[in-house]
Amino acid sequence: MIERPAAIARIDAAFTVHPAVALVGPRQCGKTTLARMYAKKKADVTFFDLERAMDQRRLEAPEQALSPLGGLVVIDEVQRAPSLFETLRVLLDRSRARDSCCWAARLRGCSGIPRRRLRAGWG
Ligand SMILES: Nc1ncnc2c1ncn2[C@@H]1O[C@H](COP(=O)(O)OP(=O)(O)O)[C@@H](O)[C@H]1O
Numbered sequence: 244m245i246e247r248p249a250a251i252a253r254i255d256a257a258f259t260v261h262p263a264v265a266l267v268g269p270r271q272c273g274k275t276t277l278a279r280m281y282a283k284k285k286a287d288v289t290f291f292d293l294e295r296a297m298d299q300r301r302l303e304a305p306e307q308a309l310s311p312l313g314g315l316v317v318i319d320e321v322q323r324a325p326s327l328f329e330t331l332r333v334l335l336d337r338s339r340a341r342d343s344c345c346w347a348a349r350l351r352g353c354s355g356i357p358r359r360r361l362r363a364g365w366g
Pocket residue numbers: 244245246247268269270271272273274275276277350352353
């Protein structure tokens with residue numbers, strides 16, 4: 244596996260400023276792999292892959308599913324559930340109000356949404 248330290252540093256930098264981060268690019272460019280690499284460095288990570296029926300079911304009631312989560316939340320293939328973005332905005336705003344950070348990683352095929360400030364410096 245080719246390490247991607249510059250890309251990981253860019254995600255970290257983005258999270259210092261923004262509550263959510265989107266990874267966007269053509270298919271097979273490495274979005275999911277990068278998200279997983281990034282997530283591996285975080286202690287508290289929840290990963291959803293909206294190409295999996297089980298994960299689609301987990302997010303059928305998104306606010307209930309996402310609001311208890313802390314740490315980094317990654318939602319791969321988030322474009323499959325565009326209505327999720329409304330919930331994400333609400334959760335991100337709420338989280339900000341608590342002085343914590345949320346982020347959503349949207350990897351045009353792959354996305355993620357996290358809910359609190361990244362402690363160590365996505366996920
Ligand atoms: N850093 C990397 N080092 C080696 N192989 C990689 C790397 N990133 C992606 N790949 C490979 O490229 C292919 C596409 O990666 P993937 O993350 O699934 O792309 P995407 O999510 O953008 O469609 C996969 O076979 C994956 O193993």
